[in-house]
Amino acid sequence: MVTGQNLARSQALYARAKERIPGGVNSPVRAFRGVGLDPLFMERGEGPFIYDVDGNRYIDFVGSWGPLLLGHNHPVIRAAVLAAAEQGLSFGAATEAEVRMAELMTSLVPSLEMVRMVNSGTEATMSALRAARGFTGRDKILKFAGCYHGHSDALLVKAGSGLLSESRPDSAGVSAACAADTLVAPFNDAIRVEELFARHHREIAAVILEPIPANMGVVLPEEGFLAHLRDLCSASGTLLIFDEVITGFRLGLSGAQGRCGVKPDLSAFGKIIGGGMPVGAYGGKREVMELISPLGPVYQAGTLSGNPVAMAAGLAQLEFLASHPEVYNTVDRLGDMLFTGLKDILHRTGASCTVNHIGSMGSLFFTNETVRDLESAKTADTGRYAAYFTYLLRGGIYQAPAQFEALFVSFAHTEALIQQTLESAEDFFRTFC
Numbered sequence: 001m002v003t004g005q006n007l008a009r010s011q012a013l014y015a016r017a018k019e020r021i022p023g024g025v026n027s028p029v030r031a032f033r034g035v036g037l038d039p040l041f042m043e044r045g046e047g048p049f050i051y052d053v054d055g056n057r058y059i060d061f062v063g064s065w066g067p068l069l070l071g072h073n074h075p076v077i078r079a080a081v082l083a084a085a086e087q088g089l090s091f092g093a094a095t096e097a098e099v100r101m102a103e104l105m106t107s108l109v110p111s112l113e114m115v116r117m118v119n120s121g122t123e124a125t126m127s128a129l130r131a132a133r134g135f136t137g138r139d140k141i142l143k144f145a146g147c148y149h150g151h152s153d154a155l156l157v158k159a160g161s162g163l164l165s166e167s168r169p170d171s172a173g174v175s176a177a178c179a180a181d182t183l184v185a186p187f188n189d190a191i192r193v194e195e196l197f198a199r200h201h202r203e204i205a206a207v208i209l210e211p212i213p214a215n216m217g218v219v220l221p222e223e224g225f226l227a228h229l230r231d232l233c234s235a236s237g238t239l240l241i242f243d244e245v246i247t248g249f250r251l252g253l254s255g256a257q258g259r260c261g262v263k264p265d266l267s268a269f270g271k272i273i274g275g276g277m278p279v280g281a282y283g284g285k286r287e288v289m290e291l292i293s294p295l296g297p298v299y300q301a302g303t304l305s306g307n308p309v310a311m312a313a314g315l316a317q318l319e320f321l322a323s324h325p326e327v328y329n330t331v332d333r334l335g336d337m338l339f340t341g342l343k344d345i346l347h348r349t350g351a352s353c354t355v356n357h358i359g360s361m362g363s364l365f366f367t368n369e370t371v372r373d374l375e376s377a378k379t380a381d382t383g384r385y386a387a388y389f390t391y392l393l394r395g396g397i398y399q400a401p402a403q404f405e406a407l408f409v410s411f412a413h414t415e416a417l418i419q420q421t422l423e424s425a426e427d428f429f430r431t432f433c
């Protein structure tokens with residue numbers, strides 16, 4: 001239990017970090033600006049727990065933002081990484097592990113005929129878009145407000161995640177010319193999408209979306225929305241790209257596309273396929289992927305793409321999931337216990353919040369509106385979220401330090417830990433709401 005919270009070493013490290021690293025962090029959302037606190041510096045993870053540099057232990061619902069479906073420091077993943085490292089860290093040459101990863105991913109996801117490894121989700125979505133533009137010969141892309149696809153220029157338009165916690169959905173430094181080819185529609189707004197297709201008929205190379213967004217908080221696609229996008233894209237020669245960096249292999253072995261029954265032309269992956277190491281991937285139809293260099297004219301490359309140690313981590317996690325599919329029953333059941341439990345607490349305490357969830361991921365929004373897109377998500381009271389975050393943190397529960405993110409349950413979490421979290425949440429709502 002964390003009381004009083006000695007944070008001396010985090011504070012000292014933060015003071016040093018701010019001198020040499022922008023904002024003291026290597027990724028904005030880690031700065032805790034979304035909750036008005038100084039960032040914690042973490043030192044160790046074990047199963048469902050993460051430990052800060054002052055020795056405080058937390059039940060971890062961030063899970064490195066999604067990769068750790070099996071929890072921190074899983075013995076199977078650790079052993080695979082150590083064994084791979086014994087052989088060498090990087091060769092800049094093809095290795096067997098990359099072949100096994102490509103064969104495993106394409107065997108699990110029906111829409112994946114070919115796949116290319118990269119080093120991050122940003123690279124995966126950026127490269128998938130380039131493949132779509134190369135395949136169609138078109139320039140425009142259509143994304144959805146509040147979806148976050150990493151920080152490539154064309155996609156930093158009305159983006160989610162850390163940009164929302166900085167209350168600006170666009171980034172400085174993205175040229176007007178670049179942004180001009182990016183069309184934006186509200187998520188779940190099929191009519192607006194139809195209008196954009198009508199106006200830019202056969203100019204749109206790709207529609208890219210998180211099929212189940214998690215970067216404005218978790219938002220669920222309304223009945224028929226994904227299928228309608230599929231039909232619109234098929235009718236106009238536009239490629240449908242699912243960004244499954246979060247949902248891939250979290251919502252099942254064939255991700256959100258398997259759960260929703262809609263087949264994209266290309267998909268982007270990351271997080272879980274790296275087992276905690278830097279890995280991304282993009283892939284899909286063979287006729288598109290065969291345009292990728294060295295086969296075709298769409299260039300894409302990476303010094304550490306398919307890195308053998310990273311492949312070992314990702315393969316260890318994916319092979320474990322493929323041979324233990326019951327993991328999904330467990331994480332979905334624990335996710336349901338957490339998010340349904342939160343809904344019951346809101347009902348009992350009359351707190352004006354709403355919960356969106358699916359499987360082992362979900363979000364608690366401090367608004368009583370139905371959250372179905374970015375505009376409704378932004379009605380959330382981020383100040384009250386910050387108070388909730390801080391209260392639970394003091395109780396030893398670590399959630400996303402920002403309202404517009406997701407909570408992630410792992411295979412390492414237990415019913416007792418979910419119950420402890422629910423009791424802390426109920427204490428908060430009974431005390432402050």
Ligand code: KE4
Nearest residue numbers: 027065120121122148149150161245246270
């Ligand atoms: P990376 O480049 O951070 O590996 O992946 C970018 C990305 C792409 N697509 C989706 C759906 C994503 O969620 C992400 C990154 N997710 C954020 C958390 N929402 C990463 C955390 C961070 O930015 O530090």
